[in-house]
Amino acid sequence: KAGVTQTPRYLIKTRGQQVTLSCSPISGHRSVSWYQQTPGQGLQFLFEYFSETQRNKGNFPGRFSGRQFSNSRSEMNVSTLELGDSALYLCASSITGGPGQETQYFGPGTRLLVL
Amino acid sequence: AQSVSQHNHHVILSEAASLELGCNYSYGGTVNLFWYVQYPGQHLQLLLKYFSGDPLVKGIKGFEAEFIKSKFSFNLRKPSVQWSDTAEYFCAVNAPGNTGKLIFGQGTTLQVKP
Numbered sequence: 001k002a003g004v005t006q007t008p009r010y011l012i013k014t015r016g017q018q019v020t021l022s023c024s025p026i027s028g029h030r031s032v033s034w035y036q037q038t039p040g041q042g043l044q045f046l047f048e049y050f051s052e053t054q055r056n057k058g059n060f061p062g063r064f065s066g067r068q069f070s071n072s073r074s075e076m077n078v079s080t081l082e083l084g085d086s087a088l089y090l091c092a093s094s095i096t097g098g099p100g101q102e103t104q105y106f107g108p109g110t111r112l113l114v115l
Numbered sequence: 116a117q118s119v120s121q122h123n124h125h126v127i128l129s130e131a132a133s134l135e136l137g138c139n140y141s142y143g144g145t146v147n148l149f150w151y152v153q154y155p156g157q158h159l160q161l162l163l164k165y166f167s168g169d170p171l172v173k174g175i176k177g178f179e180a181e182f183i184k185s186k187f188s189f190n191l192r193k194p195s196v197q198w199s200d201t202a203e204y205f206c207a208v209n210a211p212g213n214t215g216k217l218i219f220g221q222g223t224t225l226q227v228k229p
Contacts, residue, residue, distance in 0.1 A: 033215040042222060043205065048215025055214050090159065094215070101147065101166040102209070104217060106159040 001027055004093050004107035012113045018079040021110045025072050025093030032074040033104060034066060037088040046089075049074050050096065078112075086114045117142045119208050121220035128196050129228050136191040136223050138206030148189040149207040149217065150180055159205070165189065176200070198229045 005024045013019050025032050033056075034046040045058040049068035066076040072093075078085055088111050092104035122137035140146065150162040163174025170182040180191045189206060206220040 031215050043219035045216045050215065056216050103161060103164055105161065108158040
């Protein structure tokens, strides 16, 4: 089975621009979670989608948004980029993401550099 | 708020030395516990997980972890490390009611000298 894939792998943007990152989960997985990884803050949860609905959200400003499509693929968008948004953005998928015995599997990430 | 604490930020060991990385979490209820590893240039991979049952769990590459509920701990161990174990290790917790959300510790960088 193919793993979680993320595109693009690397991205350079300038302040004020917006960016869209894409994630394709493992086949059969319907939950997609997004995380931001930085040296200073570590891994922080952004949001989670299941069946095209956002079920959970972390403590990030409204500039960070996402969506999920009917095939479970997900995108996240960051508008009005700031220098502090430079990070590795990780996507993880699980079967349902529910409170039971679920395991998240991670993609390789998209490294975003904001200049 | 739930949190995860990893005590060692940077560990340096020689090959064949034993490893123990500490992880404590703050949450009073049932939790699912994970250790992930991030090798240089690679993506985050699952090492092992604990959901219920035997508190001593075995993972890939000879790693194991012990869940001690009374201490809110889930320490990672390996009897004899190899140079290829050089990586960053993350402890993570998922609590019921927090669908799709893992709370990660700050990570421990392990450097194994050949």
